[in-house]
Amino acid sequence: MAEKQTHPIRPPQGNTSDTPSTLSETAYVALSQMIQERSLPVGRPIVETQLADMLGVSRTPLRQALQRLEAEGLLRKSESRSYVVRRVELREYLQSLKVREVLEAEAAEMAIGRIAPEAISRARAHVQAVQGRKPYDMLAHWASDDEIHDLFIDACGNQVIINILKSLRVTTKLFEIERLSERLEPDSSQHESILDALYSGNAVATRQAVVDHLRSLADFAVRVL
Template structure:
């Protein structure tokens, strides 16, 4: 299915001062479009339409598409064309099983490295998300990233960081249409993780992250039962 892009609302990111390469700006724009479901899972990327919509030449657009492919948001469809990557439930569950092994260890390693300011910012974002009416799934995604990046960023293991970020891209592509039902459990579980990090209790941090990942697995299995 070819994606038809509305010309009425050009993306705002490209109206910022041109202090970065056009390819970087195109990358950010397309990543947001995927998160906002303007480009949906399984949809074909039509370079000409995107180039016209974003006001870009093909060269920076192709550089951005290649970067998105490397990061796992796009896949090659044959020749030089791309599709927005579609993640099925089997891949989602397999990715969560790997996260269940790695992410608690990353959280444990980060226990003494997460700063009070980082914890405060995460707690503020979580409180703001719960208070937001109507529900805003983009804010939910941002809040989720903020909490999980606390221990991914601070685990001091670059291989683990890269692996977990790649796995989170996979799981988020599956979750993007299913987040509404996860607001309450995610909020409670993230609160528990932040509490454990504030207490600097490594074993508790590990347990709370395990509990969170297993909760995601149960939710997915219940949704397809």
């Protein structure tokens, strides 16, 4: 009998040392990676039996993982009731970036003095490691991207702002995964500028670094699309 093939699951990257502890968590990590690598294309119905076999899990933990991704806004139910990766159009992307520009700049300023210098240094080391990888590692990029933005979003001290920004980042990330993958590498230098500003404690520079980064993404999307 041929050996069952499973989707290779990489350890989580970024600022966490956690590893999947349950089958549903294992499936969640694998599916998240598949979305980020675009091996689960936007809009194509997910066939649960095939996916469960590919991942080497039963339907129950797979469905738990799918439901979690739906709750986070990464998946939606199609008219046929199958799960699909959610498509984000340019208009929604640009509008989401505009709201992020306002709230994320505010969150970054609010986080000044609330982030341990060691955490900023770790995030800087990770982003520099991403820059040095050839070929460019998309999963490592997204892990670093999440680490940097979550660093100041989580530290801002306002749970309403945190929840709104987490939701908006799912929307913009889905668009970038599908349509702006060639734009990912320049993000690293802008991320370093944000970290430098946070480390310095300069509120004006911190806000500007965040605004410049988000406007750069919007300008690039309009220019190429």
